[in-house]
Structure formats: C-alpha cells, structure tokens
Amino acid sequence: MAAVIVSAARIYVDGAVKKDLALELGPDGRVKGLVPRGQATLDLGERLLVPGAVNAHSHAFQRLLRGRTQTASRTDDNFWSWREIMYRAAGALDAEGIRVASRQAFLEMALSGVTTVGEFHYLHHAPDGTPYSDPLAAARAVIAAAGDVGIRLCLIRTIYLRGDFDTPPSDLQRRFCDGSLEAACAAIDALVKLETPMVTVAVAAHSVRAMAIGDIRAAKDRYRGRPFHLHVSEQPREVEVCLAKTGKSPVALLAQAGVLDKDTTLVHATHLRDGEVHAIARSGATVCICPSTEADLGDGLGPVRELFGASVPMALGTDGQTLLSLLEEGRRLEMHARLQHQRRNVVTRNTGDSSAKACFDAMTVNGARALGIDAGKFEPGSIGDFVTYDLRDPALVGCDDDALVAALVFSADSRAVRDVCVGGRLIVRDGKYTRISEHSDSYVKLTRQLFG
Amino acid sequence: MAAVIVSAARIYVDGAVKKDLALELGPDGRVKGLVPRGQATLDLGERLLVPGAVNAHSHAFQRLLRGRTQTASRTDDNFWSWREIMYRAAGALDAEGIRVASRQAFLEMALSGVTTVGEFHYLHHAPDGTPYSDPLAAARAVIAAAGDVGIRLCLIRTIYLRGDFDTPPSDLQRRFCDGSLEAACAAIDALVKLETPMVTVAVAAHSVRAMAIGDIRAAKDRYRGRPFHLHVSEQPREVEVCLAKTGKSPVALLAQAGVLDKDTTLVHATHLRDGEVHAIARSGATVCICPSTEADLGDGLGPVRELFGASVPMALGTDGQTLLSLLEEGRRLEMHARLQHQRRNVVTRNTGDSSAKACFDAMTVNGARALGIDAGKFEPGSIGDFVTYDLRDPALVGCDDDALVAALVFSADSRAVRDVCVGGRLIVRDGKYTRISEHSDSYVKLTRQLFG
Numbered sequence: 054m055a056a057v058i059v060s061a062a063r064i065y066v067d068g069a070v071k072k073d074l075a076l077e078l079g080p081d082g083r084v085k086g087l088v089p090r091g092q093a094t095l096d097l098g099e100r101l102l103v104p105g106a107v108n109a110h111s112h113a114f115q116r117l118l119r120g121r122t123q124t125a126s127r128t129d130d131n132f133w134s135w136r137e138i139m140y141r142a143a144g145a146l147d148a149e150g151i152r153v154a155s156r157q158a159f160l161e162m163a164l165s166g167v168t169t170v171g172e173f174h175y176l177h178h179a180p181d182g183t184p185y186s187d188p189l190a191a192a193r194a195v196i197a198a199a200g201d202v203g204i205r206l207c208l209i210r211t212i213y214l215r216g217d218f219d220t221p222p223s224d225l226q227r228r229f230c231d232g233s234l235e236a237a238c239a240a241i242d243a244l245v246k247l248e249t250p251m252v253t254v255a256v257a258a259h260s261v262r263a264m265a266i267g268d269i270r271a272a273k274d275r276y277r278g279r280p281f282h283l284h285v286s287e288q289p290r291e292v293e294v295c296l297a298k299t300g301k302s303p304v305a306l307l308a309q310a311g312v313l314d315k316d317t318t319l320v321h322a323t324h325l326r327d328g329e330v331h332a333i334a335r336s337g338a339t340v341c342i343c344p345s346t347e348a349d350l351g352d353g354l355g356p357v358r359e360l361f362g363a364s365v366p367m368a369l370g371t372d373g374q375t376l377l378s379l380l381e382e383g384r385r386l387e388m389h390a391r392l393q394h395q396r397r398n399v400v401t402r403n404t405g406d407s408s409a410k411a412c413f414d415a416m417t418v419n420g421a422r423a424l425g426i427d428a429g430k431f432e433p434g435s436i437g438d439f440v441t442y443d444l445r446d447p448a449l450v451g452c453d454d455d456a457l458v459a460a461l462v463f464s465a466d467s468r469a470v471r472d473v474c475v476g477g478r479l480i481v482r483d484g485k486y487t488r489i490s491e492h493s494d495s496y497v498k499l500t501r502q503l504f505g
Numbered sequence: 506m507a508a509v510i511v512s513a514a515r516i517y518v519d520g521a522v523k524k525d526l527a528l529e530l531g532p533d534g535r536v537k538g539l540v541p542r543g544q545a546t547l548d549l550g551e552r553l554l555v556p557g558a559v560n561a562h563s564h565a566f567q568r569l570l571r572g573r574t575q576t577a578s579r580t581d582d583n584f585w586s587w588r589e590i591m592y593r594a595a596g597a598l599d600a601e602g603i604r605v606a607s608r609q610a611f612l613e614m615a616l617s618g619v620t621t622v623g624e625f626h627y628l629h630h631a632p633d634g635t636p637y638s639d640p641l642a643a644a645r646a647v648i649a650a651a652g653d654v655g656i657r658l659c660l661i662r663t664i665y666l667r668g669d670f671d672t673p674p675s676d677l678q679r680r681f682c683d684g685s686l687e688a689a690c691a692a693i694d695a696l697v698k699l700e701t702p703m704v705t706v707a708v709a710a711h712s713v714r715a716m717a718i719g720d721i722r723a724a725k726d727r728y729r730g731r732p733f734h735l736h737v738s739e740q741p742r743e744v745e746v747c748l749a750k751t752g753k754s755p756v757a758l759l760a761q762a763g764v765l766d767k768d769t770t771l772v773h774a775t776h777l778r779d780g781e782v783h784a785i786a787r788s789g790a791t792v793c794i795c796p797s798t799e800a801d802l803g804d805g806l807g808p809v810r811e812l813f814g815a816s817v818p819m820a821l822g823t824d825g826q827t828l829l830s831l832l833e834e835g836r837r838l839e840m841h842a843r844l845q846h847q848r849r850n851v852v853t854r855n856t857g858d859s860s861a862k863a864c865f866d867a868m869t870v871n872g873a874r875a876l877g878i879d880a881g882k883f884e885p886g887s888i889g890d891f892v893t894y895d896l897r898d899p900a901l902v903g904c905d906d907d908a909l910v911a912a913l914v915f916s917a918d919s920r921a922v923r924d925v926c927v928g929g930r931l932i933v934r935d936g937k938y939t940r941i942s943e944h945s946d947s948y949v950k951l952t953r954q955l956f957g
Contacts, residue, residue, distance in 0.1 A: 119903070119904055119908065120916065121904075121908045123911035123912075123914070124907055129848075130849040130850045131848050131849055160899060349915070351849045353847045377899075378918065381833070388800035391800050392800045392804075392806050392844070395803045397584075397802065408575055447613035447616050447617075447829075450609070450948060452572045453952065453956055459575035459576050462575070463572065463575050463828075466830065466833075489899075493897060496903045499903075
C-alpha cells in the first residue's frame with residue numbers, strides 16, 4: 054500500500070474534535086503524524102474521522118442465532134437455556150460454515166465501524182468432536198473470514214478442557230474441547246507462526262468451569278506477555294459452583310494463582326464479590342464487558358461504577374452478536390450504569406473525563422489494550438485504522454465540535470458510517486462494501502442448510 | 506392520493522411474517538385489505554413491510570440538546586441538572602425555531618421508521634414568557650414541522666399551571682406556563698378545530714407538580730374520551746414531594762381523582778409504589794415508558810415486569826431525543842428488564858407472546874392506542890402507514906421468517922429502513938428523503954444562532 058495523507062472536515066485527536074488536520078499514514082498503515090489538512094492526498098469531506106472501534110470479545114459464529122433465541126415465550130428462559138440453542142447451532146457447523154458465518158459477522162462489524170475484532174475462538178474440532186486432520190482447520194477458517202472482509206483480527210485461541218468442575222464435556226461441548234493442555238498449546242504455538250501484521254494471536258482459558266486452575270496457571274505462565282482472556286463471573290451460578298468446588302470465587306481463585314496481570318482481560322465480571330474489584334485493579338488487568346449480551350442473556354448489571362472508580366481499564370465486546378455495533382455497546386456501558394445508580398456520568402469517576410470520552414476510550418484504546426495491539430489513537434507509530442461518520446447524518450447534524458463525540462456515542466448508529474480503513478486499505482467507502490452481496494449470498498445458503 | 510396495492514417479499518400481519526401478500530390502501534391511506542402479491546401495483550422487492558412505529562412521547566425541540574448534556578464530567582449530574590440545560594435551550598427558541606428544531610427531530614424519526622409522533626407540546630409562549638399574539642403560534646409551528654416532513658402528528662397540548670407544588674413558575678419555566686386553566690382550554694378548543702386526517706389533538710396535564718389535582722380532574726372531565734397524558738413518577742423526588750404535599754403518591758392521587766381510564770396514558774411510571782401497578786391495570790390506562798431517556802437521565806428501572814404481568818398496555822416514546830429510533834426503544838423495553846431481573850422474556854408474562862412480539866406491539870399498536878388513533882396493524886379500516894426494512898441489510902440477512910421480527914427488534918437499526926409511507930404517501934423511498942438537505946441546512950443555521 055502506498056502512504057496516504059487522509060483528511061476530513063473533523064478529526065478526533067487527543068480527546069478533542071479538531072479541524073484543519075490530516076492523518077498521515079505510512080505504507081504499513083501506521084500513523085506517521087498529523088499534518089495540516091491542506092497537505093491531504095485524500096480528503097473525505099464532511100465527515101468526522103475517528104480511530105476505528107475495537108471489538109474485544111466476539112464469538113462470530115453466534116451471528117447464526119440472530120433472532121432465533123428471541124422467539125420463545127417461556128418465562129423460564131435464561132442464560133442456560135440460551136446456551137443449549139447456541140450449542141445446537143455450533144454443533145451443525147463445519148470449518149467452511151465457520152468461515153461463512155464468521156465472515157458475515159465480521160462484515161456487519163466493519164459496516165458498523167469496527168476495525169479490529171478479538172475473536173474468542175473455541176470451535177476447534179469437527180461437529181462430532183473428532184479433531185480435524187489439520188488441528189488448525191477451524192482457526193484457519195476464522196483467519197480466512199477476517200481476510201475476506203479485510204478486518205484486523207486478534208485470534209484469541211481458547212483452551213477448553215472439561216465440561217464443568219468434575220464433569221467431562223457433554224456431546225454438544227465435545228467440539229470445543231481440547232484433548233489435553235499440551236495439545237492446546239501445540240495448536241497455539243502453531244498459530245503464533247501464522248501471525249501477520251493483520252492477524253495476531255492471543256490465548257484464552259475458557260473459564261474456571263472449563264479448566265482446572267492449575268491448567269489455567271500453566272497456560273498463563275507459558276504465554277506470559279501475550280494477551281490472556283477468560284470468561285469470568287457472568288452468571289451467579291458459576292460463582293456459586295466455583296465457591297462450592299474450590300472454596301474461592303473465580304476472581305479470587307485466579308488472583309491467588311497469579312493469573313491476573315496487565316495482559317489479562319476478564320470478560321463480563323458481572324457478579325463480583327467484595328474485594329474483587331480491588332484485586333483486579335491492583336493487578337492491572339482489563340475488564341471487557343459486553344453490555345448488550347449481558348442484557349440479552351439476563352446476566353444482570355455488574356459493578357461498572359466500582360470498576361471505573363478503581364481505575365480498571367474497561368473494554369467492550371459484542372459477544373453473542375445480537376447487536377454488532379460498538380456504538381450501541383459504548384452508550385450502554387454508561388446508560389446501564391445510569392439505570393443502576395440513578396445518576397448521570399457514572400463512568401467519569403476518577404478521571405475527570407466526560408462520560409462520552411470514557412465510553413469512546415472503552416470502544417477504542419482499551420479494546421486495543423485488551424488485544425495487545427497499539428491502536429485506537431492517532432499517535433506516531435500506532436496502527437492508524439480509522440472510521441469516518443457522516444456529519445450530515447440525521448443523528449449528528451447540527452452538533453458543534455464540543456458535542457460531536459458525545460452525539461456519536463450516545464445517539465448515532467451504523468447508518469452514519471461512511472469509510473472504514475484497516476491496515477491502510479479502505480474496506481468500506483462512502484458506506485459501501487464492494488463484496489457485500491457475494492458474502493451475504495453464501496451466508497444465506499449456509500443458514501438454509503442449517504435451519505432449512 | 507390514488508389507491509395503491511403495495512407489496513414486498515415479506516409482510517408482517519397478525520403477529521407473523523407472511524409472503525405472497527400485498528396491502529391494499531384506499532385513497533385515504535387506510536387499509537382496504539390484504540390481497541395476493543400478484544395484484545400489487547407497487548412492489549418494493551426484497552424488503553419486510555411492517556406497520557410504521559408510533560412514538561408516543563416526544564419533546565421534539567430537545568433534539569437541540571443532542572450531545573450537549575453528555576460533555577460534563579461532574580458526577581453529581583442528574584435529572585435536575587439536565588433540566589436546567591434543557592430550560593436554557595428552550596428559553597432561546599422562538600416559534601420559527603420550534604418549527605425548525607421539530608422538523609429536524611421528525612425527519613430523523615421518519616428516517617428511523619416512525620410514522621406517527623405524539624408530541625407532548627408545552628412550549629406555548631415567547632421565550633420571555635409573554636403570550637404570542639396568536640396563542641396557537643407555537644402549536645402551529647409544531648404542526649407545520651410535521652407537515653414539512655410528512656409525518657403523522659398527535660399534538661398533545663400540555664397544560665402547565667405552576668412551577669411546582671406551591672411554587673410559581675421560575676423565569677425559565679414561564680414560557681411553558683398557561684395563565685389559567687381556562688386559557689389553556691381555550692387554546693385546546695381552538696386546536697381541535699384544526700384537526701385533519703394527519704393531525705389530531707390530545708390533552709396533557711404536565712404532571713402533578715405543574716397542576717393542582719383539582720385542575721387535572723377538571724381538564725380530564727372536560728376532555729373525557731380524548732387521549733389524556735401525564736408525566737408521572739419519573740424521579741423519586743417528585744414522588745416524595747407529592748406524598749409530603751398531598752399525603753398520596755402521584756398515581757394514587759390521580760386514581761382517587763378519577764383521572765385514570767382507558768384514554769389516559771401515564772408517561773414513565775418508573776417509581777411506582779405498592780398497589781399502584783394494580784390501580785393502573787384496573788383503570789385500563791396505558792403506560793408509556795421511554796427506555797433510552799430513562800437511562801440517559803438516570804431515572805432508574807421501573808416495574809416493567811409487574812406492568813406486563815398485570816396486562817397494562819405498554820407504549821414507547823423517545824422523549825428527550827438522545828435516541829430517535831423506536832427499534833432501540835423497543836429492544837430496551839425488554840433488555841433493561843432482563844438486566845433488572847436476570848432472566849429472559851420478561852415482557853412475555855401473561856400473554857404467551859414472544860418478547861419480540863411484545864416489544865413490537867409496544868412500538869406500534871400500543872403507541873397508537875395511547876394516541877387514540879387506529880394504526881399499527883393492517884386491518885381493514887385502520888390507518889395503513891407502513892415501513893419497509895431491507896432483508897439484505899447486514900443486521901437481517903439470513904434470518905428466516907420465524908426469526909425476522911425478533912432480529913428486527915433486537916438487532917437492526919435505522920440503516921435497514923428503506924421506505925416510509927404515511928397517509929398513503931411515500932415520504933422515504935429506498936432510504937432517501939428528498940428534502941433532507943433543505944431541512945438540515947435550516948437546522949444547522951438555527952444551532953449556530955443558539956449555540957454560536
């Protein structure tokens with residue numbers, strides 16, 4: 054790719070909306086610097102140019118569940134009944150299906166302003182649980198899907214070793230399960246060799262349910278320095294079972310085992326117990342919440358106020374893919390906390406930032422931190438992935454520069470997305486993605502095979 | 506307008522998505538019936554055709570606050586500090602400004618799939634509080650704005666008689682305040698004479714703060730049979746003050762005064778007390794909640810589960826205009842309740858409907874009920890306003906007919922809106938609105954005058 058100097062009517066830099074600036078990107082898509090708008094080689098017009106959003110927690114294939122888990126009327130429906138439907142969809146997908154479903158999810162993300170996705174990948178084996186002859190077949194399908202769309206990928210290769218505490222995997226869980234920690238690590242080591250500027254590899258322990266704490270510690274030690282993710286305390290039941298089985302809650306168990314540090318990201322952290330917020334804060338770990346999924350699944354409202362109060366970096370994920378817009382996740386971070394605490398500006402505690410800036414940081418720099426990449430801001434040397442939003446969109450028109458990012462976070466949706474640039478390449482231009490029909494056609498074909 | 510038989514690949518009728526049907530509209534835009542798709546005179550292609558959304562509670566001019574109340578970092582920000590900013594914006598608007606700001610809000614609504622708006626209109630006088638020489642000047646500005654856009658309007662003419670219990674209006678409240686109940690009723694009676702098929706008139710008592718209960722009862726009696734709206738119990742403080750001043754909570758006070766019946770709509774009803782849900786249910790009144798505003802302002806989580814459990818009809822409003830999408834309000838109705846109760850399908854209690862259908866009904870038929878119009882469903886004689894959504898939108902593609910309305914409510918946004926038809930006239934066609942630039946230009950000019 055050639056170097057480019059790109060500009061728009063407004064650019065968001067250092068927490069403020071500025072005009073008369075252009076972003077200079079090197080041939081590798083990294084930021085060289087900011088220069089006067091007059092030097093631009095590509096001017097995108099009446100748009101607001103911002104760092105692309107980072108989706109720090111995704112299970113792409115769950116796009117297949119869209120709408121399908123909302124049709125029941127049973128009032129005993131909950132996370133666990135949802136999980137059974139999810140397992141059934143997962144159980145029907147081969148590697149090519151994973152590629153097609155992931156591509157559709159990544160495409161929808163890109164068209165909503167996401168430039169990097171952290172894919173918490175745990176569909177490792179064939180639908181019946183048999184390992185593929187190529188142990189990386191499913192991971193390669195996810196990597197190919199990201200490449201098809203042009204989105205940046207952090208493949209979070211998830212280790213999954215048992216069904217639950219003391220329980221072997223069920224038939225439906227078998228395709229998620231690694232035969233052993235060594236087999237999982239061998240796969241991770243092989244994946245690391247496939248890293249490129251557009252595809253990095255992180256490691257996850259699925260949860261304290263799915264791995265013994267000794268195995269989690271061993272995995273963390275082996276990959277220390279690399280981003281390390283875990284699902285933690287999403288549902289009260291998993292906390293109770295962990296307490297009953299180990300005498301400790303999940304976060305306490307992980308803290309004692311030395312698993313929490315600045316490279317660790319705890320996903321959800323909804324049902325924390327006394328003292329756990331401070332254990333997380335002391336460790337430097339990131340918390341990634343998934344507001345729309347936690348609403349969709351009835352997980353509940355977590356200690357967002359306390360986490361911000363303790364200066365824990367907060368990232369965001371779309372998780373179950375009911376919604377694929379980081380804008381809606383961003384506003385829900387603050388709006389759910391306002392509902393919970395009956396006040397405004399909950400996430401500004403301890404920083405002096407506006408709630409809009411705190412939410413935008415969660416959508417960008419904090420997500421990049423969780424995925425171990427240097428993106429989400431326009432600083433020399435950083436990854437320069439960006440998105441533009443139409444200043445004439447009905448959601449944004451008439452907002453002055455001071456109010457613009459707040460209007461973007463709290464009031465805009467994917468209709469306002471105009472251009473999406475990843476790795477120096479404009480994958481969405483003027484709101485259009487060139488291969489949308491081709492990707493959607495194969496996705497529709499897949500859904501017909503799966504659901505008739 | 507000529508009669509038309511309109512079709513699309515899918516039509517939502519009687520709670521189910523159907524194909525091979527067309528909607529026959531008479532020259533008045535009312536439904537004549539459903540006929541085979543082959544008889545269509547206008548086929549809109551690969552789209553889902555549904556009844557247009559009804560926004561049952563709007564303060565259109567508050568679109569001017571977009572983004573501006575989210576920039577503070579003060580942690581003591583709340584409903585009451587927000588209200589000061591709102592009063593200042595209101596205080597700067599003349600009648601022409603009301604028209605321009607309302608038009609922009611109505612335009613954004615239409616482009617998000619809203620076909621009818623219930624405008625809770627309370628900006629009656631000049632900015633300094635002096636009555637206009639034409640007492641209907643401000644109301645005429647709202648009516649003109651709706652006409653400019655082509656959206657259906659229920660003008661909810663609000664009576665406002667004092668600042669608070671025992672308190673005269675403050676300087677900032679003076680332009681909202683009617684000089685007397687008789688003056689307010691004279692204005693309402695004059696407005697009723699302006700009713701057309703596209704503009705109807707309803708009555709509101711602003712709140713138990715802004716009117717003595719005797720005046721509320723007198724107004725209700727005078728306009729019995731007409732939709733009658735009130736803000737009620739949005740904030741704990743107003744409930745406490747009402748208890749202190751009257752010995753009763755707002756709903757109890759209204760119930761005892763005979764103000765609650767099937768034509769009454771209570772807006773918010775967030776902080777209800779024991780027994781109030783059942784008092785509302787017995788009366789047949791509608792509750793209109795405004796989920797995104799109640800989140801934005803930190804109002805809190807109301808008794809949605811209990812209201813659905815008692816079969817109270819629930820409508821939706823965008824209120825403060827931070828968000829102008831009934832789709833997002835619709836999903837928040839259920840998703841906020843899921844967060845609150847840690848289960849799924851909260852709004853399906855007592856009906857056997859899916860949560861998606863319950864939310865869609867709140868967006869449509871229940872909103873129409875609150876505004877006293879026969880819309881929101883495709884039944885012979887009903888108002889046939891409709892919206893189409895792109896079945897190839899990234900949010901909807903691949904969803905089968907059973908999952909489609911759930912995907913629309915829980916996963917789509919305004920990007921998917923294609924056509925909007927009001928009163929037999931297509932005001933949005935293929936996602937485009939012809940006068941968008943003209944309306945936005947005057948809105949931008951207004952914001953520059955107001956905010957410099």
